[in-house]
Amino acid sequence: MAENDKKEYxxxxxxxxxxxxxxxxxxxxxxxxxxxxxxxxxxxxxxxxQIFAYGNTRTGSNSPDSxxxxxxxxxxxxxxxxxxxxxxxxxxxxxxxxPFADNAVTEIACHARGANFIYGPEVKTVxxxxxxxxxxxRCDNQGRxxxxxxxxxxAAGTGRGMEVFADILEVPIVEIGERSFQVEEEPRPVSHxxxxxxxxxxxxxxxxxxxxxxxxxxxxxxxxxxxxSLVERLGVISGFAVTGGMAKNQxxxxxxxxxxxxxxxxxxxxxQIAGAAGAALIAYDSCLxx
Amino acid sequence: MNNQIIGSGAAATGFNQQEAVARSxxxxxxxxxxxxxxxxxxGSTGSGRxxxxxxxxMVNDIMAIARGGRYYFNNAGTVIDIGAEDVKVVxxxxxxxxxxxxxxxxxxxxxxxxxxxxxxxxxxxxxxxGPLSLKSGKRIPINAQCVVFAESEVIGLIHAKTARHNIxxxxxxxxxxxxxxxxxxxxxQEDIVITGGVGKNQGVAxxxxxxxxxxxxxxxxxxxxxxxxxAAIMASESTxxxxxxxx
Numbered sequence: 001m002a003e004n005d006k007k008e009y010x011x012x013x014x015x016x017x018x019x020x021x022x023x024x025x026x027x028x029x030x031x032x033x034x035x036x037x038x039x040x041x042x043x044x045x046x047x048x049x050q051i052f053a054y055g056n057t058r059t060g061s062n063s064p065d066s067x068x069x070x071x072x073x074x075x076x077x078x079x080x081x082x083x084x085x086x087x088x089x090x091x092x093x094x095x096x097x098x099p100f101a102d103n104a105v106t107e108i109a110c111h112a113r114g115a116n117f118i119y120g121p122e123v124k125t126v127x128x129x130x131x132x133x134x135x136x137x138r139c140d141n142q143g144r145x146x147x148x149x150x151x152x153x154x155a156a157g158t159g160r161g162m163e164v165f166a167d168i169l170e171v172p173i174v175e176i177g178e179r180s181f182q183v184e185e186e187p188r189p190v191s192h193x194x195x196x197x198x199x200x201x202x203x204x205x206x207x208x209x210x211x212x213x214x215x216x217x218x219x220x221x222x223x224x225x226x227x228x229s230l231v232e233r234l235g236v237i238s239g240f241a242v243t244g245g246m247a248k249n250q251x252x253x254x255x256x257x258x259x260x261x262x263x264x265x266x267x268x269x270x271x272q273i274a275g276a277a278g279a280a281l282i283a284y285d286s287c288l289x290x
Numbered sequence: 291m292n293n294q295i296i297g298s299g300a301a302a303t304g305f306n307q308q309e310a311v312a313r314s315x316x317x318x319x320x321x322x323x324x325x326x327x328x329x330x331x332x333g334s335t336g337s338g339r340x341x342x343x344x345x346x347x348m349v350n351d352i353m354a355i356a357r358g359g360r361y362y363f364n365n366a367g368t369v370i371d372i373g374a375e376d377v378k379v380v381x382x383x384x385x386x387x388x389x390x391x392x393x394x395x396x397x398x399x400x401x402x403x404x405x406x407x408x409x410x411x412x413x414x415x416x417x418x419x420g421p422l423s424l425k426s427g428k429r430i431p432i433n434a435q436c437v438v439f440a441e442s443e444v445i446g447l448i449h450a451k452t453a454r455h456n457i458x459x460x461x462x463x464x465x466x467x468x469x470x471x472x473x474x475x476x477x478x479q480e481d482i483v484i485t486g487g488v489g490k491n492q493g494v495a496x497x498x499x500x501x502x503x504x505x506x507x508x509x510x511x512x513x514x515x516x517x518x519x520x521a522a523i524m525a526s527e528s529t530x531x532x533x534x535x536x537x
Contacts, residue, residue, distance in 0.1 A: 038442075061445075061446055061449055132439060153435040153436060154397070154435070154436050155436045155437075155438035155439060160438050160439065160442070161438065164438060192396075193396065194396060194397050194398050195398075195436075195437075195438050196398035196403050196404075196407060196437050196438065197375055197398060197403070200375075200403075204305065207305055
């Protein structure tokens with residue numbers, strides 16, 4: 001009974017989108033990129049290197065199902081028969097579990113390529129903050145990887161870390177950013193980087209009379225500092241762009257940018273589709289070669 | 291009294307340090323059959339040592355742990371104090387002097403918080419984690435290095451119908467592995483003693499024995515009192531003149 005009543009503060013809206021300006025039947029090649037992450041999964045359908053449709057869903061506990069699920073969700077809005085897809089590339093945490101993929105490509109390569117697509121060829125440093133990892137990728141103007149650094153061992157700064165806080169503070173994760181700015185004065189960051197210890201610290205702060213918003217501000221600042229320290233390990237070269245779900249959290253992003261000291265690049269695209277978009281483009285490249 | 295323990299007490303710190311001090315002191319006085327005004331010297335230690343109003347001396351954690359471990363086992367070579375949020379490892383020489391030490395206080399995956407978190411996920415009281423894990427004969431690896439990710443992994447194991455005692459043992463093994471790497475950093479010197487609240491968990495002690503490749507590992511009856519014992523001993527040795535306080 002209690003399980004049904006328990007509100008899921010981590011829940012964000014799954015989304016799918018279809019490009020109204022493209023007729024897929026005019027395309028020479030239809031390619032599909034599927035990015036199965038530990039927390040979310042995306043599918044991007046490209047018609048000759050233009051995004052035709054995409055979908056973004058929660059991964060859940062079963063990777064093979066997740067690939068099929070996000071594809072189904074993406075195809076829901078479009079009338080492409082699945083067998084019309086010329087090539088499919090799988091990537092991400094569960095890339096080996098995209099059973100219908102023609103081949104798998106590393107998420108690093110896909111993210112670089114995808115960022116190059118959604119941000120343009122000027123992007124040189126990609127900060128990808130996913131559900132369970134943080135990657136900093138140096139790329140060239142064709143979206144090829146030059147260097148990278150990844151941390152996938154620690155939840156601090158990741159989407160999961162934010163979910164833990166959404167849960168303990170009972171704030172829907174999509175509201176965290178906005179509410180973290182509803183403070184009189186910006187507080188100091190929480191003193192622990194570790195999400196588990198930061199959570200205990202947060203509970204103590206609430207007991208001491210801190211508002212939820214103030215605790216959120218302190219946590220977002222701490223996470224921004226954590227992410228910044230990881231970015232510094234590779235170093236940033238301008239154009240700097242952010243991909244992944246955390247790019248949508250203004251509470252962290254707005255605090256992070258002054259620390260990095262650069263204006264980030266801007267995109268109209270959903271930052272979570274970078275990996276799948278890159279995968280679909282790499283699939284398209286393969287079609288051209290053949 | 292005369293450097294023998296006559297009473298001890300412990301209480302969860304919770305949100306009120308002063309109250310926890312008072313409660314644990316009450317228990318110790320009761321065990322010992324003495325009253326507050328019979329106490330001649332008080333030593334405090336731990337992260338809240340300044341909150342102990344009655345302390346004559348404040349003792350740093352490392353020294354308290356070393357002295358405490360040595361009190362319980364006079365051949366102690368390495369004392370591993372496993373707390374809720376940190377682990378301290380102290381290596382001592384034949385005379386009990388501190389040779390080296392190391393602390394992990396940054397990451398929950400190496401401390402009691404790991405066990406608490408998984409106990410919650412398994413809906414199992416922390417006190418049962420030890421006995422349950424000892425029923426396991428199976429070794430399952432936990433791939434995640436982080437408690438937050440390990441929790442997700444454990445939920446996956448639960449969905450895959452993995453037996454609870456095997457999961458708990460896997461968690462203890464993972465914790466022991468982290469702590470062992472700390473121990474190896476400063477060098478292992480037998481006899482190995484475990485103190486701190488997590489010392490009450492026999493499953494962890496068992497996993498530590500395996501990880502450190504030991505025939506025997508020593509745990510006092512009330513391991514959570516290890517550092518306090520050390521503080522008491524150092525208070526009694528302290529040459530500060532103290533008038534018994536009316537408390």
